Amino acid sequence: MLRVFVGIFIVAAGLTAQAENSLRVATFNIHWGNANLQDIGRAITESDADIVCVQESSQASERYLQHHFRDTYAHFVFKGHNGRYAEERFGFISKMPLSDIRYAPPVDGLFGTFFATVTHNTQAVKLVNVHLSPFVISRGSTFQQAIQAVSSVEAVHRKEIAFIQSKIDPGDPTLVCGDFNSLSTFAAPTQLITLGLIDSFAAVTDEPETQPTWRWPVGNLRIQFRIDYIFHTNHFTTVRSKVIPSKGSDHSLVVSEITLNETKNGQQNKEPTQ
Numbered sequence: 143m144l145r146v147f148v149g150i151f152i153v154a155a156g157l158t159a160q161a162e163n164s165l166r167v168a169t170f171n172i173h174w175g176n177a178n179l180q181d182i183g184r185a186i187t188e189s190d191a192d193i194v195c196v197q198e199s200s201q202a203s204e205r206y207l208q209h210h211f212r213d214t215y216a217h218f219v220f221k222g223h224n225g226r227y228a229e230e231r232f233g234f235i236s237k238m239p240l241s242d243i244r245y246a247p248p249v250d251g252l253f254g255t256f257f258a259t260v261t262h263n264t265q266a267v268k269l270v271n272v273h274l275s276p277f278v279i280s281r282g283s284t285f286q287q288a289i290q291a292v293s294s295v296e297a298v299h300r301k302e303i304a305f306i307q308s309k310i311d312p313g314d315p316t317l318v319c320g321d322f323n324s325l326s327t328f329a330a331p332t333q334l335i336t337l338g339l340i341d342s343f344a345a346v347t348d349e350p351e352t353q354p355t356w357r358w359p360v361g362n363l364r365i366q367f368r369i370d371y372i373f374h375t376n377h378f379t380t381v382r383s384k385v386i387p388s389k390g391s392d393h394s395l396v397v398s399e400i401t402l403n404e405t406k407n408g409q410q411n412k413e414p415t416q
Contacts, residue, residue, distance in 0.1 A: 164381060164401045165262050166190060169319035169370055171197040171273070171356075171393035174229040179206045181390035186211070186235075188386055189397045193260060194235040195319040196220070197273040198391075200228070207235060221245040223254055232273050232320075234258050242268075246309070250301035251275040257309065265315060265402060272320030274302050274330055279360055288365045296329050303330040312338050315377040315402065321370050321393065326351065331371060339373040342398040343383040353385050355394045370396045379403055 168191035172182045182203070186194055194215075199207070204220050217240050220233030230253050234240055242259040256271035275298045277291045299322075310316055318339060324330045331341065344350040354366035370393055372383070383398035 163263065164399050165260075165267070166192040166397070166399060167195070167269075167317060167319065167372065168193070168395050168397045169195040169197075169271075169321070169372055170388075170395040171321040171370060171391060172199060172203055173391040173393065174198040174200050174203075174231070176200070176203055176390055178390035179203055179210075181388050183207070183210045185386050185388040185390070185395045187214075189395055191397060192237045192262075193269065194395075195232075195256075195269065195271040196235060197232040197271070197321045198229045199231045199233055204231075204233070211235065219243055219258070221256055223247055223252075227252055229253075229273075229276070232256055232271055234269065234271065236260060238262060246305075248302075249305055251298050255302075255306055255309070268310075268314050268316040270306060270310065270316065270318040270320075272306065272318060272322060274299050274321065274323045276323050279358060279365060283360050283363075283365075285363060285365070288360065288363075292323070292325060292367065293328065295323065299324055299328070299330040300333070303333045307333060307337055310337065310339075310375075312375055314375070316375045317378075317400075318373040319371070319396075321356075323369055325367060325369065326371075331373075334373050339375055340378075340380070342372040342374055342380045342400060343368075343385070343396060345380045346383050346398075355385055355396055356392060358392055370394070372396055372398050374398075374400055377402055 168189045208218050215235045217236040222231035238260050240258045244257040246255045248254040252275050253273040258269045260267050275295050277295050279288050279291045322330050355368050355370035357366045378400040381399040386395040
C-alpha cells in the first residue's frame with residue numbers, strides 16, 4: 143500500500159493523524175510577489191505534507207522555504223523558463239528523494255510543466271506540477287465578465303493540457319497537481335477526467351465548488367473560484383482532502399490523503415473514474 147496525503151486536516155479533537163501507508167501531497171501557488179512568507183510557511187507547516195508542489199516561487203521565497211524548512215524537507219528543486227515572467231518559477235519540496243526530474247519549457251502557454259518521481263514503499267509515483275496560463279480580470283468587472291475572462295484562455299488551456307496528457311501513461315500511478323486557472327467544468331480539468339484521472343478534492347467533498355481555492359477583489363466584488371487541483375490516476379483512493387487558506391497568497395493550499403488501492407492476484411483494483 144502507498145500513502146499519499148495532501149495536508150493536515152483539522153477535526154474537533156485536533157489534527158487527524160496520518161493513516162498508515164499513506165502519502166501526504168500538497169499544491170500551493172504562493173504568489174510571486176508574496177509579502178507574507180511567514181504565513182506561507184504556516185500553511186505548509188499546517189499541511190504536514192510529504193511533498194508540496196509549489197507554483198509562483200521567486201528567488202526570495204525559495205531561499206525562505208529552504209531555510210525555514212531545512213529540518214523538515216530534505217529535497218528542494220525549483221525551475222523557471224527564461225526569466226520573462228515574474229510568476230513563471232515553480233518546484234517541488236519533498237521529504238523523500240526526487241528522481242527523473244524534468245522541466246518541459248512551454249510549447250503553448252507561458253510556464254511549462256515540471257515532472258518528478260518519488261518512490262514510496264517500493265512504489266514509483268509520478269508527479270506532474272502544473273501552472274496553466276492565467277486569465278486577466280479587469281478592475282470594475284462584473285461576475286459575468288470575470289467568468290468570461292476565465293473562459294477566454296480555454297483555447298490555450300486545451301493545448302497545454304493536451305501536452306501534459308501526452309506525457310501521462312494512465313497505467314502508471316500518477317498525480318497531477320497545480321494551479322489550473324480553470325473551473326472544474328472547463329477544458330483542462332475535464333480533459334484529465336476523460337483520460338481517467340480523478341479530482342481528489344471533489345471525490346470526498348460535498349459541493350466542492352463552494353470551497354474556492356483562489357480569491358481576488360474586483361471593485362466591490364470578491365471573486366472566488368476553485369482553480370487549484372490534485373488529480374490522481376485510478377491506482378489511488380482519496381481518504382480526505384482539505385483547503386487551507388493563507389493570508390500570504392491569493393491562493394489557498396490544497397491537500398489530500400491518498401492511498402494506493404489494494405492489489406488482488408497481482409492486479410490493481412481500479413477505483414471507478416468520474
